[in-house]
Amino acid sequence: MESRTFKNKVQEFIRERVISKLQLAYFAVDEQMKVRGASSNLSDYGFPKLDIGKPVDEQIDFMIGMDAKTELDLPVVGSPSGIPISVSLMPDDDQLTVLISNASTATEQRQLLQQAANENELLVEQQKKLMSELEMASQELEQKNRQLEEASRLQTSFISGVSHEFRTPLTSIIGYTNLVKSDLAKMSEEMVPRIAKQDSDDYLSAVQRSSKHLLSLVENLLDHGKLDSDEINIRPKPTDLNELFRDVELLLTPLSTTKDIRFDIELDIPSDFEAIVDDSRLRQCLINLVGNAIKFTDEGGVSLKAKLENESLNVSVSDTGLGISADDLKKIRLPFFQAADTGKVGTGLGLTITERIIEMMGGQLEIESELNVGTCVTFSMPAPLIEPQLAVEQQLSVNLTELRVLLAEDDSDIADLVVMLLEEQGVNVRRVVNGALAVAALQEADFDIVLMDIHMPIMTGYEAIEELNKQGNTTPIIVMSASAVEDDQERAKGLGCAAYLVKPVDVQEILSIASMVIDVN
Amino acid sequence: MDKKKICMVGDFSVGKTSLTQKFVNNVFSEKYLTTIGVKIDTVEVESTKLIIWDVAGRDSLSPINASYLVGAAGVILVADGTRESTVSGLLDIWAVVEKRIGSVPCVVALNKCDLPDWHVSESNLDEFASRDWSVFQTSAKKGHDVETLFHTLVAKI
Numbered sequence: 001m002e003s004r005t006f007k008n009k010v011q012e013f014i015r016e017r018v019i020s021k022l023q024l025a026y027f028a029v030d031e032q033m034k035v036r037g038a039s040s041n042l043s044d045y046g047f048p049k050l051d052i053g054k055p056v057d058e059q060i061d062f063m064i065g066m067d068a069k070t071e072l073d074l075p076v077v078g079s080p081s082g083i084p085i086s087v088s089l090m091p092d093d094d095q096l097t098v099l100i101s102n103a104s105t106a107t108e109q110r111q112l113l114q115q116a117a118n119e120n121e122l123l124v125e126q127q128k129k130l131m132s133e134l135e136m137a138s139q140e141l142e143q144k145n146r147q148l149e150e151a152s153r154l155q156t157s158f159i160s161g162v163s164h165e166f167r168t169p170l171t172s173i174i175g176y177t178n179l180v181k182s183d184l185a186k187m188s189e190e191m192v193p194r195i196a197k198q199d200s201d202d203y204l205s206a207v208q209r210s211s212k213h214l215l216s217l218v219e220n221l222l223d224h225g226k227l228d229s230d231e232i233n234i235r236p237k238p239t240d241l242n243e244l245f246r247d248v249e250l251l252l253t254p255l256s257t258t259k260d261i262r263f264d265i266e267l268d269i270p271s272d273f274e275a276i277v278d279d280s281r282l283r284q285c286l287i288n289l290v291g292n293a294i295k296f297t298d299e300g301g302v303s304l305k306a307k308l309e310n311e312s313l314n315v316s317v318s319d320t321g322l323g324i325s326a327d328d329l330k331k332i333r334l335p336f337f338q339a340a341d342t343g344k345v346g347t348g349l350g351l352t353i354t355e356r357i358i359e360m361m362g363g364q365l366e367i368e369s370e371l372n373v374g375t376c377v378t379f380s381m382p383a384p385l386i387e388p389q390l391a392v393e394q395q396l397s398v399n400l401t402e403l404r405v406l407l408a409e410d411d412s413d414i415a416d417l418v419v420m421l422l423e424e425q426g427v428n429v430r431r432v433v434n435g436a437l438a439v440a441a442l443q444e445a446d447f448d449i450v451l452m453d454i455h456m457p458i459m460t461g462y463e464a465i466e467e468l469n470k471q472g473n474t475t476p477i478i479v480m481s482a483s484a485v486e487d488d489q490e491r492a493k494g495l496g497c498a499a500y501l502v503k504p505v506d507v508q509e510i511l512s513i514a515s516m517v518i519d520v521n
Numbered sequence: 522m523d524k525k526k527i528c529m530v531g532d533f534s535v536g537k538t539s540l541t542q543k544f545v546n547n548v549f550s551e552k553y554l555t556t557i558g559v560k561i562d563t564v565e566v567e568s569t570k571l572i573i574w575d576v577a578g579r580d581s582l583s584p585i586n587a588s589y590l591v592g593a594a595g596v597i598l599v600a601d602g603t604r605e606s607t608v609s610g611l612l613d614i615w616a617v618v619e620k621r622i623g624s625v626p627c628v629v630a631l632n633k634c635d636l637p638d639w640h641v642s643e644s645n646l647d648e649f650a651s652r653d654w655s656v657f658q659t660s661a662k663k664g665h666d667v668e669t670l671f672h673t674l675v676a677k678i
């Protein structure tokens with residue numbers, strides 16, 4: 001009695017909690033797939049009331065294509081009611097029973113899980129695709145970059161090559177002009193009438209100015225090449241700033257005079273101190289900035305102001321020229337940029353180089369401009385002060401008339417020039433055209449000093465110096481080269497050369513170095 | 522009336538549900554809702570009542586459950602033309618189909634042809650051609666070749 005009640009209770013529990021929750025329904029078909037019987041709750045799932053004896057596949061769609069012999073488990077099938085059902089086909093000896101249950105709970109959970117998993121996988125796939133696209137794009141970019149770099153390198157080396165080629169002929173133009181000018185000055189009035197003499201002198205000054213200008217353009221081009229390859233070095237040394245600015249004034253006043261415009265210079269620099277700056281770089285910047293200002297000013301004038309205070313040099317170059325439009329102002333720092341319609345010529349490099357050099361000297365360049373009103377360029381840079389050193393002027397202390405110089409130089413124009421200038425000072429010069437001959441000459445005679453060009457046929461200057469070093473040569477050697485590349489200078493130093501001069505060399509420079517070198521020895 | 526069961530098979534999210542819905546109800550949704558198990562739709566094509574079983578795709582959690590294929594008169598193999606792996610994956614899926622229900626008539630849908638980054642390799646196309654499968658570039662979104670896809674299969678079964 002007790003156990004019977006318990007069994008009932010269990011059955012009731014199963015019916016209520018399990019079967020009712022599963023909403024079990026069923027139907028059975030015979031071997032011909034005709035309906036034999038069905039539970040009444042089939043309609044809960046949206047199925048029609050089945051006609052006994054009629055083919056099942058006319059009444060229930062999912063039975064189409066099924067046979068009575070195949071056991072099959074379909075875990076989740078969408079029923080006509082929308083409720084997901086689980087379907088089991090259970091074949092028997094002579095009939096097929098199809099059991100249907102509610103699969104909502106399991107399906108819901110499965111749905112959440114699956115949805116998340118699939119979306120995640122799609123994201124991962126998408127990410128992979130993007131990564132590989134990114135990879136490809138960056139490779140393409142790198143390739144392009146390399147090509148650009150190569151093109152720019154070629155351009156730079158072309159520019160340096162060409163400008164280098166220009167220096168040698170320029171050297172002889174400037175040198176010969178100096179020579180002719182000084183010859184002219186010495187000529188008496190019987191030889192040349194005074195008026196003609198004055199005219200010729202003016203013409204020669206014009207040639208001088210133009211060739212110096214050309215040289216500074218060539219130097220800018222060379223520097224451009226070096227900027228790209230980071231070869232420019234700043235070498236500060238004690239400098240008399242007043243003198244430097246006066247130099248610039250002297251050099252550029254003729255340009256403004258020719259254009260009939262004003263060029264004033266206003267200096268507020270204490271004269272009892274020297275500033276530590278790279279004088280030649282600062283000079284180059286000033287020439288570029290003032291030169292530009294004069295170039296672009298046709299009326300009014302240019303004024304250069306410099307003030308030294310708190311160990312900082314503040315410079316402004318203002319003009320009343322064409323001015324620069326706001327659009328062009330953005331591009332003006334690009335190399336080779338030229339505003340389209342100014343009708344002015346130039347390399348378009350001056351400003352780029354100037355700005356870089358000023359930055360390298362610790363300064364900052366600022367440009368303000370208004371179209372048709374004028375432009376003002378300012379910069380300030382550190383300029384630490386020191387007391388001027390005494391004995392700056394090194395007097396030529398050696399008797400030059402006795403100086404014996406060996407000159408190795410293959411360019412006959414330059415050689416002629418140097419010989420002429422040195423002989424004018426009473427120096428004895430012996431001339432050879434390559435390094436091998438220089439070595440030979442040193443073996444057979446004594447010299448006080450050797451002036452050695454680098455690029456020569458048969459044996460270059462460097463090879464000759466190496467050879468001489470091997471032979472224990474003691475004669476000081478001064479290298480003269482058209483190459484302003486730092487590497488070459490380092491190499492000369494490494495070979496124990498006394499000095500390195502960059503063409504165009506000034507004869508005074510040769511002599512003062514010669515006298516210093518000999519003095520020391 | 523003649524009644525035929527066909528199955529949509531392929532990887533998850535290639536557009537099996539979308540193609541079915543476009544063909545049966547002429548609707549398309551951008552929203553992705555994973556199909557669990559199978560959804561059954563019916564539609565009349567010419568004089569045939571077609572029972573379309575939109576089977577859950579193969580995915581990382583589960584392979585295709587071949588039980589759903591039993592009784593099918595033909596299958597539509599669906600791939601996503603912008604996901605190369607789903608295209609080459611059709612060969613494995615076909616192997617599952619063939620093992621369970623034999624070499625039933627089949628057509629191939631390379632779906633989502635409206636999208637720009639199409640990645641279907643020539644070697645896959647050659648492989649399909651060598652099996653004599655009819656291949657369609659479809660778009661459930663634009664309806665492109667959806668009708669042709671189903672009609673071609675019906676003609677084969």
Ligand SMILES: Nc1nc2c(ncn2[C@@H]2O[C@H](COP(=O)(O)OP(=O)(O)O)[C@@H](O)[C@H]2O)c(=O)[nH]1
Nearest residue numbers: 534535536537538539550551553633660661662
């Ligand atoms: N652009 C585009 N998207 C589609 C196309 N077919 C399906 N989709 C989208 O792809 C996703 C998956 O589609 P669905 O039909 O659920 O794929 P199933 O898992 O194979 O059933 C959904 O977001 C759809 O909107 C199509 O032809 N073009």
Ligand SMILES: [Mg+2]
Nearest residue numbers: 537538555556
């Ligand atoms: Mg689906």
